Amino acid sequence: MFAQRFAGMTLAHRRLRLPVALSRVTLLTTLLVLLPGITGMEAAKAAQASAPKTAQEAAHEAAQEPAQAPTPPLELKFAQFFRQPVGDHGLALSEALLAANGREVRLVGYMVAQELPKAGRFWLTPRPVRMSEHADGEADDLPPATVTVQLDPAQQDRLVAHRDGLLVLTGRLRVGRFEDDTGRVSWIRLELPPQALEAQPGTTSPSPSVTPHP
Numbered sequence: 001m002f003a004q005r006f007a008g009m010t011l012a013h014r015r016l017r018l019p020v021a022l023s024r025v026t027l028l029t030t031l032l033v034l035l036p037g038i039t040g041m042e043a044a045k046a047a048q049a050s051a052p053k054t055a056q057e058a059a060h061e062a063a064q065e066p067a068q069a070p071t072p073p074l075e076l077k078f079a080q081f082f083r084q085p086v087g088d089h090g091l092a093l094s095e096a097l098l099a100a101n102g103r104e105v106r107l108v109g110y111m112v113a114q115e116l117p118k119a120g121r122f123w124l125t126p127r128p129v130r131m132s133e134h135a136d137g138e139a140d141d142l143p144p145a146t147v148t149v150q151l152d153p154a155q156q157d158r159l160v161a162h163r164d165g166l167l168v169l170t171g172r173l174r175v176g177r178f179e180d181d182t183g184r185v186s187w188i189r190l191e192l193p194p195q196a197l198e199a200q201p202g203t204t205s206p207s208p209s210v211t212p213h214p
Contacts (some may be wrong), residue, residue: 073106073170078126078145081188091144093175093187101175106168107147107190113162118182120156122149124169124190148186152194160197171196 080096112123113130123129124147131140149169151158172191179185 071104073104074100076100076105076107076173078107078109081145097175097188100173103173104170105173105190106170108166108168109147110165111163111167112142112146117159117162119159120151121180122160122162123147124149124167146186146188148180148189150189150191151197152192154194155197158197169196 076097080094082097083092083094086092107124109124109126110128112125113128114122115132123142125143126145127143129141129143131142149171151160169190169192171193174189174191175187177185177187178189
């Protein structure tokens with residue numbers, strides 16, 4: 001009697017396990033069928049991601065990126081040119097000036113008044129200076145902190161009209177020994193961009209496109 005009941009329970013238990021086993025087989029079969037398709041889709045996405053972008057796609061992505069604000073010019077003062085206090089060996093270029101070499105800087109100073117201005121360049125100083133080349137020759141009154149302002153190479157034949165008062169100049173700073181075609185040596189130069197000159201009404205010589213200092 002007990003054996004018959006046990007056999008019946010075992011048979012019922014096997015019948016219950018059969019659908020579960022069939023379900024597992026069905027699920028495994030489905031996965032095996034879908035797996036190549038899934039793998040193929042992932043491979044296609046990876047290939048699409050690694051494919052080179054067309055010029056139109058690259059331009060579109062670049063247009064969507066936020067524009068970066070331009071780096072403002074470095075504010076540089078004449079008082080920062082040399083180490084302080086002055087040592088036994090005389091003036092020495094400061095770390096601040098050397099670090100600004102090659103950077104775009106903004107300088108506030110006075111344009112030197114010259115009797116015989118040179119084409120393509122002029123001088124900027126921390127105080128007003130008027131040169132008398134005929135009377136003084138090489139014995140000029142230019143201070144050590146004198147900046148040689150150079151025009152763009154395409155404008156080297158142009159004379160720059162003098163302007164009074166404090167001026168603000170923006171350009172590329174160059175620090176180091178340089179001897180020009182006249183034999184004059186400069187240590188600090190400011191290279192102006194091509195658009196730095198503007199025509200002045202009633203004059204034939206351009207003047208630097210600068211902002212007068214208030």
